[in-house]
Amino acid sequence: MNPQHPPEKFILPIGPQHPALKEPGHFEFTIDGEIVKDATVRLGYVHRGIEKGTEARNYNQDLYLLERICGICSHVHATAFALGVEKLAGVTVPPRAQAIRTLVAELERVHSHLLWLGVCAHEGGFDTLFMYSWRDRETVMDILEGLTGNRVNYSANIMGGVKVDVDDKTADTIRHGIDYLEGRTHHYMKVVTTDETFLGRTRDIGTMTYEQAIRLDAVGPTARASGVRADVRVDAPYAGYPDFPVDLITETAGDLAARFVVRINELFVSYQLIRTILDKLPPGEISVRIPRRIPEGETISRVEAPRGELFYFIRSNGTDKPDRVKVRTPSLCNWASVMELAVGHKLADMPMILAGIDPCFSCNDRLIRVNRRGDSQLWSWEDLRRYGIEQYK
Amino acid sequence: MNTIFPVIAILFFPSGLFILASGLVYEFVDRKLVARYQNRIGPRWFQPLADLFKLLAKEEFIPKGVQPGLFVALPVAALAGALTAALYVPILGLRPAYSFSGDLIVTLYLLSMMTLCIGLAGANTMDRFSVVGATRALTQLFSYEAPFLLALLGPAIMAGSWQISTINTYAQGRLWMIVTQPIGFVVAIVGLMGKLELPPFDSPEAETEIVAGALTEYSGRGLGLFHIGRDVELVIGLTLVAAFYLGGLANPLDFLIKTLVLLLITAGLQSLFARLRIDQTVGLWWRIGAMLALAQLLVLIILRGLRL
């Protein structure tokens, strides 16, 4: 290379297709040797037009559409939307339904945190922890499947309540599974807090101070690991949380190790809450009827997803279709923090820092779908279909 | 001079087909053991062979911007180096096909061919992941090579010879050197893992950061040859460590038991740790590995000097 040229930037692209990311996102890290000097993000590879899509469907259909925003935290999306619409309709949902919603939400949190534990360990090259935590996660997946009828898109919510009830047999299965998981979680806590090789990859990595967390508006466990006392379940209890309060878990270190500790401690809180709900499940109906046409109005519904505060803005216009649904997912809030934390760290720490906020790309990308080719001609779905038929004739 | 024997030695035994086949078998055992450690079921017995056939049958894609001759030649050179090394080690506990004074050094350098080829292969391509991978592979080479050499030097000094077969014979009659030189054994086995880029020393090919490292641009035949080359290195490395530290290799059964026990240990170490960053790897080797090996070497030299 000609030495007279200014030193060229060495940009390492990660994504949209990359083994580190199980979902598509594009990051560009400008690196100097192994040190990251700059980071940018480009999203939208799984953009599906869901916000616009809700405007063309009725509330019941939207419930399932919104549930599919995210494959990991599907229930919270449906819960947030259902709670908002129920507020607009002025309907009071029976306490048993709210308790069951909370139960499913907590089981989902357990599954999501265990999933994150595995993914983050895998990013750090600790495949054994990944395999074991995912093996144990199967327990909670089976519980959810038995309780709601599906492993991922539970569809436990309907407008005005829930679809599924908890009988004694299911309750026993859940208790049994939770007992097993609690033992295992204690073990994982020991592994991530004592294993020196693993701590070498997490301690003092991606440290976010309290001030940074506040300034960058971080949410969820990421913020709580930096000492921010914010949890929608505590601040503004919704669904069953007024009756079943939860403890706020915080850490002060703000590094990756603290994020592990916060999430694992949250697992213990969830186990406890699941047991309490099962013991004190209020009797009664599990759903009420809700009008098809929702009166005009605007509402905001916030719930605590496994990744942090999930924000729904719903505007109804008196028909059976919403006028506007705005979804702000927790991952979106935390991107800013990742991009800032990345700078100055080693390239080898990037996957773990990225995974540290538990990013969910599908959550970020919603809004619109377009079918186009390289030239400026627009392709409709019909064109594509025809093209496909000709191609494979 | 009998010309049949060298041809057999190169094409069938101990080098050539036999070592290739045993490389595949050891890869299978390694993968199966790691899987079982992780409570998984693991691959079926023919999986490494199937992988190899699949890769060999596929088109080899030569990317733009590379030196094509080098690109094609490097995997061949890497495999050739590993196969040549097989001639000097006591495979199956038998006498090595060739042996001369100082073949230990030659063997170790032949084994390093692999890493050098991988480094060159990464630097040869335009891909950014490859370049980072190559840098890391070479950095790692410089860090593990010295302690690994020092660790194998211990038994050599004890036996008073640089000839592998002599050391092997020397080890058979005496107390296992794992007992007399435990530090050397640990450094050797961990050095072997670094050489083979096994977890936790797999940062040169850390898939979550740099895809496949230096080999990102390789496909088909080239990739297949690199893989089988690494399998061959695994067998040779295990043989060396077993011959030196586990009381020598006297017969095929001895060979099988001792190398498989070593594999059990390395597979366990592979599944026990998180991947080390490249700076952690270098730090570990130079600060701890090299120092310990040197200290032990010093003790050995002094002891030997006293006895003489």
Next chain:
Amino acid sequence: MDTDTILQNAETLLNPWVTEAKRPEVNRLDIYISASNLLAAVQSLVDAHWGHLSAITGLDRPALAPMQPAAKPGEPAAAISATDSPTPEGKIEVLYHFCQGPAILTLRVGLPYSQTANARMVIPSICAAAPAASLYERELMEMFGIDVEGTPVTQKLVLPDDWPEGVYPLRKSFTGFPDKSEA
């Protein structure tokens, strides 16, 4: 501190700029504000550590009567639902949601269609006060075609790179691309 006090604090803070204040729900306060005062208002909230920026919502509320012809010939004519709430004139509202504990404060900035030359709407960026707004503002630019003045990054965030200029998917006037095969 209960929700009421928190919201009253916010109202006091924002008092100099408020044009209208509403309490649509117990835990919510809507404050109407003009675009020019936005940054000052947000800055005062940030300085007082009142909550965190939770989201920015764009809200297209076209007028009942057919609005001005589409800005671009390629853009399809406005499809307006007859039951849409009657507003005196078509506007895009930008809602800045701040949350503090259970309380939610919404700053509402209206951008009328009529006051903007060839559908170009301008709103000042609040990134100087709240850096996390960057991503939301990029989304706003792409989805509603609002020019956010002074936002640090203007690259596309979610839409494809070859998305046509001047097509803003979350405006009500957008009803999908015309089917070329029919024409």
Next chain:
Amino acid sequence: MSIGAMLGDIVNSLFKKPATELYPFERKPAPEKFRGKLFFDPEKCSGCQLCIKDCPSDAIELITVDKVNKRFVMRYNIDRCTFCAQCVQNCRFKCLNMSNEDWELASINKEAFEVYYGKEEDIAALLARSTEECAEAPGKG
């Protein structure tokens, strides 16, 4: 502080059966509430079409053969179905239910994804009519 905190796990696993499920060979029964393929009972249906109204993916279609005698044929597109069970929830006459046994629905041809429920003669008549229509207008399809 320790090194290799998972040593106990990995040594244990060496002597344990792997946790992997050998799916096609060992088929675990699905739980009772599992939502598999949709089944329709034409005898009970009143033709209210509530199921269709709320289907988020247009997977079901109800074709009225004879409204008075309550003869309906339901066309169910499995490939579109999202298995949310909103239709089952909506049905007031319990004529829809989702099977927990029929859930291996992959197929190599598209025909398997179009299922008709109803009286056999009605289905036959419907299918005959649609093939006729196709024959008349070959351009469309």
